[in-house]
Amino acid sequence: MPKFDFNSSRYAKFFGDQENQRFLQSFLDKKDIFKCNYGWYLTQGRLAASASPTDRNGIASFSCKFRAIKAAKMMNMIAPLGETTQGDKDGFSWYTGSIPDFATEGFYETAMERDYKIRQFEEFGNDADIVAAWAYDTQKLMDSVDTTMNYLTANLMSKGKMDYTGIAKGIQMPIAEVPIPSENFKKVAKKWTDPSVNILDEMKKLEYKYRDERGGYSGALVWQMTRNFYHNVFLKNSSIKELWQNWCKANYKAYIAGMEVNSEEFNKAFADINGVSPIEIVTEQERNATYTKDVTIQSWPDNIVVLRPAGKVVEFQYKEILDRRMITNHGNGLIKTLFGITNNGLGLLINEENANGRFKEWSTKIKVAAVPSLTDIPDHVIIDTNATE
Amino acid sequence: MSNNFYQQKTQGGAVFHGNVLMQAKGAIGGTKHVFVMTTRAVRELLNFPPVGGRIVNPFPGRAKVFAGDLCEYKDAVADEVNGATVKILKTYEVAVATSESTATVIYLTRDGYKHIPFVGDNIMVGAAKFTTKGKGVTVTSVVATTKESNGETLDVWELNISEALGTLSKGTVLVEASSAGASVLPMVTNPNAYFGSDEDFAFDSRSDINDFYGAAYAITPVMASSDIYLYKHKMSPIPPALDAINTSRYEGWFAL
Numbered sequence: 001m002p003k004f005d006f007n008s009s010r011y012a013k014f015f016g017d018q019e020n021q022r023f024l025q026s027f028l029d030k031k032d033i034f035k036c037n038y039g040w041y042l043t044q045g046r047l048a049a050s051a052s053p054t055d056r057n058g059i060a061s062f063s064c065k066f067r068a069i070k071a072a073k074m075m076n077m078i079a080p081l082g083e084t085t086q087g088d089k090d091g092f093s094w095y096t097g098s099i100p101d102f103a104t105e106g107f108y109e110t111a112m113e114r115d116y117k118i119r120q121f122e123e124f125g126n127d128a129d130i131v132a133a134w135a136y137d138t139q140k141l142m143d144s145v146d147t148t149m150n151y152l153t154a155n156l157m158s159k160g161k162m163d164y165t166g167i168a169k170g171i172q173m174p175i176a177e178v179p180i181p182s183e184n185f186k187k188v189a190k191k192w193t194d195p196s197v198n199i200l201d202e203m204k205k206l207e208y209k210y211r212d213e214r215g216g217y218s219g220a221l222v223w224q225m226t227r228n229f230y231h232n233v234f235l236k237n238s239s240i241k242e243l244w245q246n247w248c249k250a251n252y253k254a255y256i257a258g259m260e261v262n263s264e265e266f267n268k269a270f271a272d273i274n275g276v277s278p279i280e281i282v283t284e285q286e287r288n289a290t291y292t293k294d295v296t297i298q299s300w301p302d303n304i305v306v307l308r309p310a311g312k313v314v315e316f317q318y319k320e321i322l323d324r325r326m327i328t329n330h331g332n333g334l335i336k337t338l339f340g341i342t343n344n345g346l347g348l349l350i351n352e353e354n355a356n357g358r359f360k361e362w363s364t365k366i367k368v369a370a371v372p373s374l375t376d377i378p379d380h381v382i383i384d385t386n387a388t389e
Numbered sequence: 390m391s392n393n394f395y396q397q398k399t400q401g402g403a404v405f406h407g408n409v410l411m412q413a414k415g416a417i418g419g420t421k422h423v424f425v426m427t428t429r430a431v432r433e434l435l436n437f438p439p440v441g442g443r444i445v446n447p448f449p450g451r452a453k454v455f456a457g458d459l460c461e462y463k464d465a466v467a468d469e470v471n472g473a474t475v476k477i478l479k480t481y482e483v484a485v486a487t488s489e490s491t492a493t494v495i496y497l498t499r500d501g502y503k504h505i506p507f508v509g510d511n512i513m514v515g516a517a518k519f520t521t522k523g524k525g526v527t528v529t530s531v532v533a534t535t536k537e538s539n540g541e542t543l544d545v546w547e548l549n550i551s552e553a554l555g556t557l558s559k560g561t562v563l564v565e566a567s568s569a570g571a572s573v574l575p576m577v578t579n580p581n582a583y584f585g586s587d588e589d590f591a592f593d594s595r596s597d598i599n600d601f602y603g604a605a606y607a608i609t610p611v612m613a614s615s616d617i618y619l620y621k622h623k624m625s626p627i628p629p630a631l632d633a634i635n636t637s638r639y640e641g642w643f644a645l
Binding site: 059100101103161165166168169170171172173174176177290291292332334355 | 431440441442443465466469471472473474592598599601605607
């Protein structure tokens with residue numbers, strides 16, 4: 001006679017009947033258990049206000065509208081009682097795209113494994129280890145969602161398109177591109193890796209041109225570059241070193257000629273610069289595991305620097321996952337399925353209790369149907385610091 | 390006005406300050422069951438592989454595939470370059486025998502339950518094996534029309550093809566070729582999955598993989614297995630090579 005009943009354990013309640021659904025969700029919502037370990041993409045944008053509907057043709061499409069930044073015109077000086085001249089009205093541009101589906105790997109538990117856990121629990125009455133193991137594996141699935149969104153977001157922002165060719169173990173193809181004007185893809189006069197280039201001057205020129213092209217726009221902008229580029233090209237540039245050293249002198253800070261620029265102190269020096277907006281460092285890398293290789297990749301190329309309006313310029317579009325609708329409405333009664341929402345609403349966790357021959361089988365997986373979209377398209381400037389004019 | 394580009398495209402998405410008069414007609418068809426319903430405690434018909442695939446050869450325009458149509462599913466483990474893919478086994482039935490072996494105008498059955506040919510398609514005569522090479526030709530024009538044959542008026546697709554395919558009898562099954570040429574393989578060489586239901590291709594497909602403004606289709610097909618049976622007479626036209634790999638021991642049924 002077991003001391004404790006496994007069916008009353010927390011772990012058992014992650015699967016099974018619909019009455020356990022709320023318990024599963026409340027566990028997934030515990031912030032001290034599940035964390036966002038790869039949240040760079042969330043610093044760039046926010047979830048769309050609502051899901052995109054899927055029509056019966058199979059397309060779930062969203063549309064993004066945008067207007068180019070334009071400064072206002074000055075007024076006409078007039079005599080009193082006169083009429084006003086008629087102004088033109090600006091239209092707006094839009095682009096529409098569709099939303100692909102993604103899935104993490106699933107982890108499965110056979111009846112033998114479950115029986116082992118039951119025996120442990122019945123002996124010790126404590127499912128903490130079992131729950132911790134499940135939470136650890138589920139955290140990895142949530143990380144998989146976040147890291148995929150990081151990849152797509154970095155792709156979109158640094159290249160203007162998303163390409164899933166050569167990624168993971170499923171469908172591999174270019175997904176979409178956004179209609180960034182061709183004039184927004186800039187080259188440089190000299191490669192910025194050239195030691196003779198004054199990067200700060202180049203950035204000033206580009207930023208002045210950006211603002212002039214938009215009628216003297218004075219709003220906040222941000223430069224974005226990868227961490228590698230920042231440390232190994234930007235901070236090593238002679239103009240940066242000179243700036244930092246001059247700042248040290250002006251602030252009575254000691255330095256040794258030839259030493260590397262101190263990033264923290266450089267930021268203070270940089271804040272005093274006029275004409276160059278703040279720099280945001282992009283930290284993004286993903287693990288790409290295919291059937292033949294398992295490598296770390298970086299979606300945002302080191303040579304790409306982006307200049308754009310400050311703030312969140314990405315909107316994550318999402319749609320209903322077909323599996324949920326089919327299972328909820330037409331699911332096989334032999335299979336017990338519980339759903340949970342993860343990753344700030346992007347992920348659908350699916351816990352299933354299935355039949356496998358004579359015994360049961362349990363599985364956990366997360367499916368996502370989401371894609372980032374860009375909202376600052378006419379003002380999103382992508383500079384290739386390796387490509388010369 | 391709809392914000393959805395695809396809805397706009399379907400509706401015409403234009404502004405007209407007047408009255409537009411037009412009409413349309415159509416029909417919603419019934420259903421033809423292609424899968425044989427055997428008695429089981431749990432029917433295992435709809436078994437899907439872990440990841441679906443990108444359809445490599447979608448129809449260029451509006452067309453359909455039907456429940457029970459064969460396809461070739463390849464997991465990414467077998468093709469790291471292209472990832473997981475699906476190839477439709479497109480088949481076409483000759484409606485009227487050619488009058489001579491040099492004919493470059495041929496007639497295919499058009500009854501709403503057959504695959505639709507498009508200009509630019511490469512087709513060939515279905516051979517005895519999927520690994521047998523044959524002559525592939527390109528379709529240069531497609532017209533929906535009728536043809537008198539043996540006192541009957543048949544609904545047909547009239548095709549002009551780039552070169553003759555030799556003498557074709559009524560009922561000969563043509564398949565999609567991998568390319569045009571004197572000795573080419575068919576597009577599908579290893580049919581191993583089915584479409585579980587009718588699927589509509591509603592949009593102009595991508596002209597190449599980087600054509601973002603064309604439609605790309607991805608689907609998870611049903612894995613074929615020896616205990617999934619189909620009624621042969623309800624399937625799309627069966628080329629000789631497909632008939633040759635039929636494992637069903639029940640006459641009139643098909644299984645892989």
